[in-house]
Amino acid sequence: MTDVSVPTRSAARTDRPRGRERKAESRHPGSKKTMAAMLAPSIFLLIALNAYPLFYAVSQSLRDGGIAGPGEFIGLENYTTALQDPAFWEAVRFTLLFTVVSVFVAWVIGTALALVLRRSFPGRSVFRVLLLLPWVVPVVVSTTSWNFLVATPSSPVPTLLRELGFGDVQILANPGSAMAIVIIFKIWGTVPFMMMMMSSALQAVDPSVEEACRLDGASRWQRIRHVILPIMSKPVYIAWVLASIFTINDFPSVFLLTGGGPVGSTSTLVVFAYRLVFQDFRTGYGVAVAFLITTALIAMSIYFFRRINRASANG
Structure with missing residues (x-):
């Protein structure tokens, strides 16, 4: 007698999915190719729309072009000029100050408000909506309102300071006070x-977890520092990255409030690049500064995303 092997249940189960896959492939043999062909025009269009401006900007940064034309090829001279320009480093210093102070102080205040709004109290919804107004109101309206408050000696804030005995205070005419107002x-x-x-x-x-720490005798500050903030480390890093990118790239807030003055004291790198391109008509130099900003943002993002991955691994 010849031995006839009977397939076991496990073998039958493993054969079923393969049979289904074969049937699906036989029914739609060219489905993957068809999907790829349908997606190809959109992918090509996206690449073209993003790649062409990028390569054109790189080409502009390597030339001494202006309003009259692209100019001659000068290699990396625009980048070396930027690194040797005192005005560029002054813009770098204020951009760092503007970003670090704004992001950190806003994070501290925002975290404190989030902890307050975590508890239920009368009028919490109304209070939350009022706190969102600075973010919801268009920046043109906000800067116009702040200009009305501080721009001239007859504005409300300088008038109040004069009545309090501080003399004639010109807030936006003084570099120190102008920097403070922008921040x-x-x-x-x-x-x-x-x-x-x-x-x-x-x-x-x-x-x-908080309740367990409270029962163990941990104070409110200890619970925030040793329990809440470590758990929130990943969202905190993400918030820092986004807020830093928004702040470094923030052109309208600075330009509409002070225009980068007085004497360039509130000029960020974005405002500095704008002036080079659209006021001084030094297109190549301005685009090179913009690429330096992009390089700095990429380096900062890589650093923080490594911290995010480390926080995820520890969590």
């Missing part, structure tokens, strides 16, 4: 974003 304005506009990010992050904190 305060940016903090005012960034706090709602930080509050929303931190409110979402706080939802991941288990109340039972």
Whole structure:
């Protein structure tokens, strides 16, 4: 007698999916090719729309062009000129100050407000909506309102300071006070974003963990520092990255409030690049500065995303 092998149940089960896959492939033999052919025009269009401006900008940064034309090829001279330009480094210093102070202070205030709004109290919804107004109102309206408050000696804030005995204070005419106003304005506009990010992050904190720490005798500050903030580390890094990118690239807030003055004291790198291209008509130099900004943003993003991955691995 010949032995006839009977397939086991496990073998039959493993054969079924393969049979289904074969049937699906036999029914639609060219489905993958068809999908690829249908997606190809859209992918090509997206690449072309993004690649052409990028390569054209790279070409402009390697030339001494202006309003009359692209100019002659000069290699990396625009980049070396930027690194040797005192005005460029002054813009770098203020951009760093503007970004670090605005993001950190806005994060501290936004986290504090998120912790307050975590508890129920009368009028919480109305209070939350009012706190979102600086972020919802268009920046043109906000800067116009702030200009009305501080721009001239007859504005409300200088008038109040004069009545308090500080003399004639010209806030936007003094470099120190102008820098302070620009930073305060940016903090005012960034706090709602930080509050929303931190409110979402706080939802991941288990109340039972906080309750256990409280029963163990941990104070409110100890619970925030050693329990809540470590759990929120990943959303915090993401909020820092986004807020830093928004702040470094923020052109209208600075330009509409002070125009980069007085004497270039509030000129960020974005405003500096804008002036080079559209006021001084040094297109190649301005585009080179823009690429330096992009390089700095990429380096900062890589650093923070590594911290995010490390926080995810530890979590």
